[in-house]
Amino acid sequence: MKPYLPKTRLQYLFLICFSTIVITNSVVLIQPMKRIYTYKKVVTHQIIGHQFAGLEEYTKKEPIIGYYSDTDLQDKKQGKLLAHAQYILAPTILDVGNLDHKYILFVCEDERHVWQKMKELNAMPYLRNEFGMILAERK
Structure with a gap:
């Protein structure tokens, strides 16, 4: 199976925009995930009462x-x-x-x-x- 390659400028533009959005969201999401992971290490579970x-x-x-x-x-x-x-x-x-x-x-x-x-x-x-x-x- 041959990989898909964009054939027009519009397809290239779409691929670049899509890649930019995915990369930006990944970078932005890493910060809260680090905070959550750090919190989970400190408090693995909370037993109320x-x-x-x-x-x-x-x-x-x-x-x-x-x-x-x-x-x-x-x-x-x-x-x-x-x-x-x-x-x-x-x-x-x-x-x-x-x-x-x-x-x-x-x-x-x-x-x-x-x-x-x-x-x-x-x-x-x-x-x-x-x-x-x-x-x-x-x-």
Whole structure:
């Protein structure tokens, strides 16, 4: 099979324009691809809410559980943590600040606050995961 060669000036012009567009787009596309590749090397995958992993097995039968934090939930980081907890524990609803439920999820930076609050509520730790999140059960 013989390669195709342009026969007219118009065909040559078309081939040159087409080649220019392909080369330009390739060069322009390389820059974002490098950024994406660099980002993928740093963060291979993101697991949202990994701090709450394992708790969903114990809360899935509860429609609503309490959520207690010793930090300000208006803070962006703490708000994200609450959203991640809600995402992982869905369909269970987290009732922020309401500690009247049978189960309460304690997300505290200082574990002493958790133990004080559990003592006040007459609650016992039901489960503690490796990230320090404590699911307590009220007696």
